[in-house]
Amino acid sequence: MLYTPLNYQGNKSRIVDCLLSLLPQDVSSIHEIFCGSAVFSFASKANRVYLNDINTHITDLILYFHDNDANDIIEQADGIIGRYGLTNTFYEGRARYPENRHEGLSHYNKDAFNRLKADYNLDKDIAKLFVLSIYGFNHYLRFNAKGEFNVPVGKVDFVKTLRDKTQAYCSAIRNKEVVLSNYDFRSGELYRGVERAAVFYFDPPYLITQAPYNLFWTEQEELDLLDLIDELDAEGYRFILSNVIESNGKQNNLLCDWMTKYNVKHIHRQYLNSSYQKKNLSNADEVAITNF
Ligand SMILES: C[S@@+](CC[C@H](N)C(=O)[O-])C[C@H]1O[C@@H](n2cnc3c(N)ncnc32)[C@H](O)[C@@H]1O
Structure with a gap:
């Protein structure tokens, strides 16, 4: 378990142990394309982590905690x-x-x-x-x-x-070789010359949940991402994709159809939805999709 002092929206602290159990033993490096606070990469045993997020503020904060x-x-x-x-x-x-x-x-x-x-x-x-x-x-x-x-x-x-x-996060980061970037996930720079023993980890904004960074995530982005992952799979790269296929009565049918060709692990969990007005438990069907 690793928590981030940033409490970044959508961070993977609660399910990181489950995600790590999927990671192959021989992984040399992780390429986290939507890194946010990068809980998964930092909790992993990989020595080299390539972290990308379109938001420069979050990568600046990671650098601050690293340095x-x-x-x-x-x-x-x-x-x-x-x-x-x-x-x-x-x-x-x-x-x-x-x-x-x-x-x-x-x-x-x-x-x-x-x-x-x-x-x-x-x-x-x-x-x-x-x-x-x-x-x-x-x-x-x-x-x-x-x-x-x-x-x-x-x-x-x-x-x-x-x-x-803050203490735990800094010590998890300290011994990692970290390479940061701020490309859109479709940029070829993120995929050029990557070694085959690497694992790509994708934790994009979710189509059917709420977070500040979800505003610019539409079906077009979702389709582009799924096509891109299919290409990586065809080239022999391994990947893990986190997502939510059902939440509060909404379903991501696009993803449900696409994921049938890969391995799907359901990480069922309830999460606390809190605001000033109310606190309630929501049901979410959270999945990790892999090609290995
Ligand atoms: C679900 S969050 C990732 C959370 C992360 N797994 C963690 O543990 O904190 C999704 C991230 O995708 C980033 N993002 C949104 N659109 C993007 C794009 N087009 N290209 C790259 N990153 C993007 C957001 O800034 C956000 O940090």
Whole structure:
């Protein structure tokens, strides 16, 4: 099990052990084409991981965690939290901040968070972005067309679990040789000259679920990806594709038809769907599709 301190939407922490059990013993390197926080690659035994995501902010954060010691990252975050006057209940305790129902700590942090957001949008300091991801709504990493971080304040602060996740994530990354890129998944650069012993891992946006990065994912992207994977299969490459074929009454029929020619492992699970208004359990049929 490996958790990311970014709590990145759609990260594979909960099912990573199941995915790792599918990985062949002889894998030399992993090419993760939609890496997000790259939980799968970092939890694996592969020494070399090629991580690609169209979003440069997430790969910048990975570089930050790779190149810096976890204690320094935590110290930098605490420094920013102190300078901006955000709550830090890890040190201050919770009693000081009585919470109104549903509001969490947002009421206390709103102004400081907005000042930090404005400063980050000017200086693009990566340590500030990490703090914004901690204090932002649902830990979203969302940017507007001008490239400005535009998530409102969230309910939590830099709690112990996030500090522990920071330590664990940094130590998982530390010994890996990491190659980062920011191509669209269709770019030939990602597939040129890749050794046969490699495994491609695809965890794209899902057609039938919700996340900020799903907005630009249409049936056309889905079809392009499935064609591309068929080509890799024909060339003798191994792949794993994660996806959800059913969620909250919606079905991805395109994928259901396509996957019949490969091996399909169903990772049934329920997940907690939470928002300010409600908390409910949703059913999802999550799958891992492989050609080996
Ligand atoms: C489901 S998330 C991956 C989560 C990841 N497995 C993790 O553990 O954090 C899908 C990712 O695909 C990226 N993405 C969306 N469209 C893309 C594209 N056209 N090419 C490459 N990456 C893309 C998003 O930025 C997002 O980070």
